[in-house]
Amino acid sequence: MILYDGDTVHMKKRVTLAVAMTGLLLAGCTSGKSAEAQAGPTASASAAPITNGIPALTAAEILxxxxxxxxxxxxxxxxxxxxxxxxxxxxxxxVAGKDKIGSLTMDGGKMEMLVVGGSQYARMDKSFWTRMLGADLGKKMAAQMKNRWMKTPKGQENKSLAQFFDAVDVDKLLDETAASPGLSKGALSEFNGTPTILLSDADSGTSVYxxxxxxxYVLKVGDIGGSNMVFSDFDKxxxxxxxxxxxxxxxxxxxKKKA
Structure with a gap:
């Protein structure tokens, strides 16, 4: 479970990000089509090229x-x-190893995030500052920052920013997804042109390709409510x-708390 220290951010919906990300871990994505076209003789022919042996494993092993x-x-x-x-x-x-670059967009605000060599960088637009701090202070902070990056050097910590970086720690998301109970093997299918096997849980709405x-590779995970997480561009x-x-x-x- 990813923890979210709400006291460090002054905003009405301060827990939304952590709750949403945790919801992804617990639920998964919309299950998608079951590839009914693969039934019958055609399905046997299309299954023949499988080379990595994944379909022979249990759902837990596959995940x-x-x-x-x-x-x-x-x-x-x-x-x-x-x-x-x-x-x-x-x-x-x-994402490249421990380094990453990207963005979060919520309620019309955008936060850019960067991790290089253990240092964390964050840059927010006016709308995101307003969401965090309120209209007056958010406006002042945006003007003061002038679209510059806030840096937390390696070995240091800023709790207000750390919660966002923790929420998008993909390794943690994958670990909790892999621990999800109740998944079973479904149909052989395709996702973005790649042959896949679908793992799903009818009770929770979880599905993983x-x-x-x-x-x-895991290519997609998400939930019945429309949330999703899609992976691509491996080793680029x-x-x-x-x-x-x-x-x-x-x-x-x-x-960071001193010892």
């Missing part, structure tokens, strides 16, 4: 293998959206993951 394969990849692109209590959050991240050819280079210029950065205070 664990798929999650581990994503985490073991050199890099990947993950996009999606979360819907919860009438609010929608969209996210788009490119795992590649059945090549590397057994993302040149945009780099430190900002010094003039575009403000270092924020360290709020």
């Amino acid at each position: 664990k293998r798929g999650s581990n394969q994503v985490k073991a990849s050199k890099s990947y692109h993950v996009t999606g959206k979360i819907t919860n209590d009438g609010s929608t959050m969209e996210f788009d991240f490119k 795992v590649a059945t050819t090549g590397q057994p 280079e993302f040149a945009e993951i780099k430190e900002p210029a010094a003039g575009e950065v403000i270092v924020v205070p360290d709020t």
Whole structure:
């Protein structure tokens, strides 16, 4: 479970992000079509090219293998959206090892996020500042920041920002997804042109698509409410993951508790 320290952010819906992300872990995505066209003789012929052996495993084994394969990849692109209590959050991240770059968009506000060499950077637009701090203080903060990045150096901590980075820790999301109970194997299908097997749970609405050819990546996970998390661009280079210029950065205070 990802914890969210709401006391560090002054906004009416301060828990929405963590709740939404946790909802993704507990629920999953819309189950999608069951690939009925693969029934009968045609289905047997289309199943023949399977090469990675994933369909022969149990649902739990498939999900664990798929999650581990994503985490073991050199890099990947993950996009999606979360819907919860009438609010929608969209996210788009490119991840390379421990480094990442991307953004969260919610209630009309956008927060850009960057992790390079253990340092965390965040940059918010006026709407996001307003959502966090209220109209007056949000407006002042946006004017003061002048679209610069806030930096938390490696080894330091800023709790107000750390909660957002924790909420989009994909390794944690995958670990909890892999621990989801109740999933069973479904039909052989396709997702974005890649042959997959569908894992689903009728009770919770969970569904996960795992590649059945090549590397057994998890390709999609989400829930019956329309939330989803989609993976692509494995092992590609993302040149945009780099430190900002010094003039575009403000270092924020360290709020880590001292021993």
